[in-house]
Structures are given as structure tokens and as C-alpha cells.
Amino acid sequence: MVAVQAIMSLAFSISAPFLPLFVIELGVRPMARVELWSGAIASVNFLLAAIFSPIWGGLADRLGRKAMVVRSSAAVCLFTALMGLAPNVLVLFLARACMGIFSGFSAAATALVGTQVPEGLLGFSLGWMATGQLVGGLVGPMAGGLLADWLHDYREVFFWTSGVAFVAALTCTLAVRERFVRPTAGAGVRGPIWGQFAELVRHPQLAPLFVVVLLAQVSALGVQPIVPLFVRDLVGDAPWLATAAGAAFAVTGAADLIASPFLGKRSDLIGYRRVLTISLAGVACFTIPQAFVHSIWAFLALRFGVGVFLGGVLPTANAWIGTMFPVERRGAVYGVVASATFMGMFVGPLLGGALAARFGFAAVFLTFGGLTLGNLTWVALGVRERSAHAAA
Numbered sequence: 001m002v003a004v005q006a007i008m009s010l011a012f013s014i015s016a017p018f019l020p021l022f023v024i025e026l027g028v029r030p031m032a033r034v035e036l037w038s039g040a041i042a043s044v045n046f047l048l049a050a051i052f053s054p055i056w057g058g059l060a061d062r063l064g065r066k067a068m069v070v071r072s073s074a075a076v077c078l079f080t081a082l083m084g085l086a087p088n089v090l091v092l093f094l095a096r097a098c099m100g101i102f103s104g105f106s107a108a109a110t111a112l113v114g115t116q117v118p119e120g121l122l123g124f125s126l127g128w129m130a131t132g133q134l135v136g137g138l139v140g141p142m143a144g145g146l147l148a149d150w151l152h153d154y155r156e157v158f159f160w161t162s163g164v165a166f167v168a169a170l171t172c173t174l175a176v177r178e179r180f181v182r183p184t185a186g187a188g189v190r191g192p193i194w195g196q197f198a199e200l201v202r203h204p205q206l207a208p209l210f211v212v213v214l215l216a217q218v219s220a221l222g223v224q225p226i227v228p229l230f231v232r233d234l235v236g237d238a239p240w241l242a243t244a245a246g247a248a249f250a251v252t253g254a255a256d257l258i259a260s261p262f263l264g265k266r267s268d269l270i271g272y273r274r275v276l277t278i279s280l281a282g283v284a285c286f287t288i289p290q291a292f293v294h295s296i297w298a299f300l301a302l303r304f305g306v307g308v309f310l311g312g313v314l315p316t317a318n319a320w321i322g323t324m325f326p327v328e329r330r331g332a333v334y335g336v337v338a339s340a341t342f343m344g345m346f347v348g349p350l351l352g353g354a355l356a357a358r359f360g361f362a363a364v365f366l367t368f369g370g371l372t373l374g375n376l377t378w379v380a381l382g383v384r385e386r387s388a389h390a391a392a
Contacts (some may be wrong), residue, residue, distance in 0.1 A: 001069075001109060001112060001113050001129065001132075001172070001176055002128050002129060002131065002132035003132065003171060004069065004073070004109065004132075004168050004171050004172050004176070005109055005129050005132035005133050005136065006132040006133070006135045006136040006139075007136060007164060007165075007167060007168040007171070008073060008076065008105055008109075008136065008165065008168045009132065009133045009134070009135070009136025009137050009140065010136035010137075010139055010140040010143065010164060011076055011080065011136075011140070011161050011164045011165045011168065012076070012136070012137075012140065013136065013137050013140030013141055013144070014140040014141065014143055014144035014147075014157065014161045014164070015083075015144055015157065015158065015161065016042075016140070016141045016144060017141050017144050017145040017148065018144060018145065018148045018154055018157070019038055019041060019042065020034055020035070020038040021148075021154065022092070022154040023037050023038050023041070023089055023092070025154060026086070026087075026088055026089045026092065027088070027089075028089050037089050037093070040093060041089075041092060041093050041096050043346055043349075043350075044093065044096055044097045044100060045096050045097070045099055045100035045103075046100065046342045046343075046345045046346040047100065047342070047343075047346045048097055048100030048101050049100040049101075049103060049104070049106075049338070049339075049342040050338075050339045050340075050341075050342035050343040050346060051339070052100070052101050052102075052104065053104050053106070053107045053335045053336075053338035053339045053342060054107075054332065054335040054336050054338075054339055055104070055335070056068055056072065056103075056104025056107055056108060056335060057104070057107040057108070057111060057331045057332045057333070057334055057335015057336065057338065058331065058332040058335060059331070060107065060108050060111050060112075060331030060332075060335070061111075061328060061329060061330070061331035061332050062182070062331075064178060064180045065108050065109075065111045065112035065115060065178060065180070065331055066112055066172065066176055066178040066180070068104060068107075068108035068111075068112075068331070069105065069108045069109055069112055069172050069176075070169050070172050070173055071104075071108075072102070072103045072104045072105035072108055073105065073165050073166075073168045073169035073172065074165075074166075074169050075098075075099065075102035075103055076099060076103055076105065076162075076165040077162045077163075077165035077166045077169060078162075079095050079096070079098050079099040079102070080095075080099070080158055080161045080162040080165060081158065081159060081162040082095040082098075083095045083096065083158045084154075084155040084156070084157075084158030084159045084162070085155070104335070104338070106334075106338045106341065106342075107331070107334045107335040107337070107338035108331070109129065110126065110129065110318055110334040110337070110338070111330050111331040111333075111334040111335075112176070112178060113125050113126065113129055114126065114318070114319075114322040114330050114334060115178075115180075115327045115330050115331075116178060116179065119323065120268055121268060122268065122319040122322050122323065123263075123264040123265060123266075123267035123268040123272065123275075123315060123316055123319035124261060124264045124265040124268055125264070126264055126315040126318045126319050126322075127260040127261040127262070127263060127264020127265065127267075127311070127315040127316075128260070128261050128264070129315070130256075130260040130264070130311065130314060130315045131256075131257055131260045131261055134253055134256050134257050134260070135257065137253070138250070138253045138257075144157060144161075147160060181328075205324045205383070206321065206324065206325075206333065206336065208378065208379075208382045208383040209317055209320065209321050209337075209383060210336060210337065210340045211340075211375075211378060211382075212276070212317055212375060212378060212379055212383065213314065213317050213318075213337055213340040213341055213344070214340040214341075214343055214344045215344070215371060215372075215374070215375040215378075216280070216313045216314060216317070216344065216372075216375060217314075217340070217341050217343075217344020217345055217348060218344045218347050218348040218351065218368075218371065219283070219287070219348070219368040219369075219371050219372045219375065220283075220310055220313075220344075220348065221344065221345055221348035221349055221352070222348040222349065222351050222352035222355075222364065222367075222368045222371075223287070223290075223352055223364055223365060223368055224249075224348075224349060224352065225349045225352050225353045225356070226352055226353070226356045226361055226364055227245065227248050227249065227303075228245040228248075229356070229361070230299070230361045231244050231245045231248055231296065231299070232245070233361065234293070234294065234295070234296045234299060235296050244296055247300060248299065248300060248303050251300050251303050251304040251307065252303045252304065252306055252307035252310070253307060254304075254307065255304045255305070255306075255307025255308040255310075255311065256307040256308070256310050256311040257311070258308070258311070259307070259308045259309070259310075259311030259312060260311035260312070260315055262311075263275055263279060263311055263312030263315065263316065264312070264315040264316065264319065266312075267312070267315070267316040267319055267320070268319070272316050272317075272319060272320035272323070273320070273379065273383070275312050275316045276312070276313065276316045276317060276320065276379055277376055277379055277380055278309070278312070279309045279310070279311075279312030279313045279316065280309075280313065280372055280373075280375055280376040280379060281309075281376055282305065282306075282308065282309025282312075283306055283309045283310055283313065283372050284369050284370075284372040284373045284376060285305075286302050286303075286305035286306045286308075286309065287302075287306055287365055287368055287369035287372060288365060288366060288369035288370070289302055290302050290303075290365040290369075291361070291362035291363075291364075291365035291366050291369075292362070314341070317337075318334070318337060321333060321334075321337055322334075352364050352368070355367055
């Protein structure tokens with residue numbers, strides 16, 4: 001499943017480097033409209049995934065989590081191919097929107113792993129899943145850029161990506177085993193899915209952690225739009241500007257890659273609340289000083305520190321949430337969590353860009369560092385621990 005997660009993460013991110021260029025190729029002019037369409041196409045997937053993830057999570061509890069992983073991988077395969085066939089930008093937008101509606105991969109993959117591994121390895125396993133997602137997210141844009149330059153045809157890259165998603169679906173079908181028992185009437189998973197969603201959102205343990213995941217994603221992704229521009233302010237028009245900007249992203253990803261399994265395993269041993277509070281404190285402590293740096297090397301060091309502690313936030317929160325609910329309800333639960341994740345991915349970059357435009361770069365780092373401290377306080381004071389048996 002770590003391999004499937006990495007493959008699908010690669011498929012999701014592979015079009016990032018050339019998507020605006022493909023919009024131009026479809027005849028969109030002038031540049032202001034290109035930017036508008038590119039932003040809409042890039043974000044609509046996250047918005048609709050946030051809305052529909054709880055539905056797919058609820059179906060995973062009823063029909064099987066592996067079936068939902070295969071279904072979502074097949075949906076990405078289909079709609080990515082349709083993006084390659086798009087005759088105009090509106091069809092491209094609609095294909096991307098359908099990908100957000102019908103995917104639901106994140107919730108299904110997390111639920112599948114979260115229901116099959118032993119409880120004592122939940123944090124460790126979800127930490128490795130986060131690592132797989134990060135590897136795909138790092139390799140995807142690089143592979144997309146190389147393929148576009150090699151093939152000289154953006155449409156062909158979409159077809160290759162569709163094939164990658166098919167490989168993920170095939171790998172899950174052949175190599176992943178699931179011990180799934182259809183729920184009985186008393187298992188708490190019957191009834192309308194939206195009714196279950198409303199019940200879970202009001203749950204006294206899940207609701208506070210829903211806020212934790214949402215704020216963590218907003219804080220993590222909110223600074224990303226301004227990182228290349230901030231690097232340009234630090235180094236000027238140096239010939240290695242693009243390399244420095246890429247390094248600012250890469251060091252964060254590399255640190256996250258190293259730390260996620262380690263912090264996930266520590267959360268199994270010393271407790272989820274403790275690791276989550278330490279991780280949030282570390283993210284805040286390395287984010288706020290970025291507002292005051294004047295050296296690219298200091299900035300890279302701080303970005304590395306952020307990545308180390310960021311690797312402990314989502315896997316630990318997901319593992320903690322999993323222990324609060326019985327196995328037969330975890331598909332719906334992780335569907336709700338995926339909704340928070342995607343909503344943070346949608347809101348964070350928009351908020352970061354707006355803050356930078358209005359108040360400058362320093363305000364972005366200070367705001368999201370302060371938001372992380374608020375999240376830390378919320379975890380320390382507002383989230384209670386409870387076992388799955390009590391939550392049942």
C-alpha cells in the first residue's frame with residue numbers, strides 16, 4: 001500500500017509543472033485568463049474531494065476499503081485520460097472536477113491500512129503511508145517536466161499518467177489482501193451516509209481533531225505559494241535562483257520523508273497527544289523565524305526543521321483518530337478526515353497568497369506560525385483521549 005500510495009501521489013502531481021502551459025496550448029488568452037483558469041483547474045480537485053470524501057469513506061465501510069482504493073485509482077486513470085483528450089479548457093476543468101468527485105483515494109487508502117495493521121503499529125504504518133505520499137509528490141512534478149520536454153506533447157503526458165494510475169489499481173488488486181467482513185445491522189454503519197457524516201462531525205473526540213487536521217494543512221501549505229518569491233528576495237537575480245527555490249521545497253520534503261516513520265513509531269510508544277504537541281511546537285518554532293532571515297542558508301535550515309516536525313503531524317493525528325473508533329467505522333471516519341485535509345489544501349494557498357499580497361512575506365510566516373501555536377494550544381486543551389470501545 002505504501003507503493004500504491006506513492007504511485008497515486010505521483011499521478012496526482014505529475015501535471016503541476018506544465019498545466020498552465022497546456023491551458024495556453026488550448027487557446028486561452030490573455031495571460032490573466034491563463035492564470036485564472038490554471039488556478040481554478042488546480043484547486044477544484046481539492047474542493048470537490050473535500051465535499052465527496054465522506055461519501056466514499058462511508059461506502060468503504062459497507063463495501064470494503066480495498067474495493068474503494070481500486071475504484072478511486074480507476075477513476076483517476078479514466079479522468080486523467082480524458083484531460084489528455086480535452087478539446088478546450090472547459091472540458092479540461094470538468095475532467096479535473098470529476099477526478100475530485102470520484103477519486104476518494106486518500107480516505108480509502110488510509111482506512112484500508114488503518115483497519116488491517118495491528119493497533120500497536122498504527123502510527124508507524126500511517127507514517128510510512130505519509131512517506132509514500134511524499135515520495136510521489138516529490139517525484140511527480142520532476143517526472144512530469146521531464147516527460148513533457150521529452151515527448152514535446154502535453155497530451156501524451158496525461159496518457160502516461162493514466163497508465164501510472166492503472167498500474168496502481170492493478171498493484172492493489174493483485175498484491176494487497178484485506179480481511180473484510182460486511183457490517184451487521186448493529187455495527188453503526190447503516191443508514192444514510194450523510195447522516196453518519198453529520199454524526200461524526202459532531203462527535204466529541206473527532207470534531208476537535210478535524211480542526212487540528214484542517215489547521216495543520218492550512219499552515220503547512222499556506223507558505224508554499226510565496227516560497228519561490230521569498231527566495232528571489234533573498235538571492236536576487238542569481239543564475240541559480242531556480243535551484244535555490246527548488247531546494248527550499250526539497251529540503252522540507254526530504255526532512256518529512258526521514259521523520260514521518262520515526263515519529264509515527266514514537267507515537268505508538270509514547271502516546272499520540274505527546275508526539276502531536278511536540279510536532280506542532282516544532283513546526284511553529286521553525287516557521288516564525290523565517291519572517292526575519294536574510295540568508296538563503298538560514299532559510300533552508302529553517303525549512304528543513306519545519307519538514308522534520310511536519311512529518312509527525314498528519315500520521316500521528318490519523319493514528320490517534322483511528323484508535324478512537326472501532327474498525328468497522330474507520331472508512332467513514334477517515335473520509336471525514338480526508339475532507340479536512342483537502343479543505344486545508346484548498347484554503348491554505350489562497351490565504352497565503354492573499355496575506356503576501358496585502359501585508360508582505362513576513363506576515364505569511366508569522367500568521368501561519370501563530371496559527372500552528374493556536375493549533376498546539378487546541379490539542380493540549382481541547383482534545384480528549386478516548387478508546388475505540390468507548391467511542392463505539
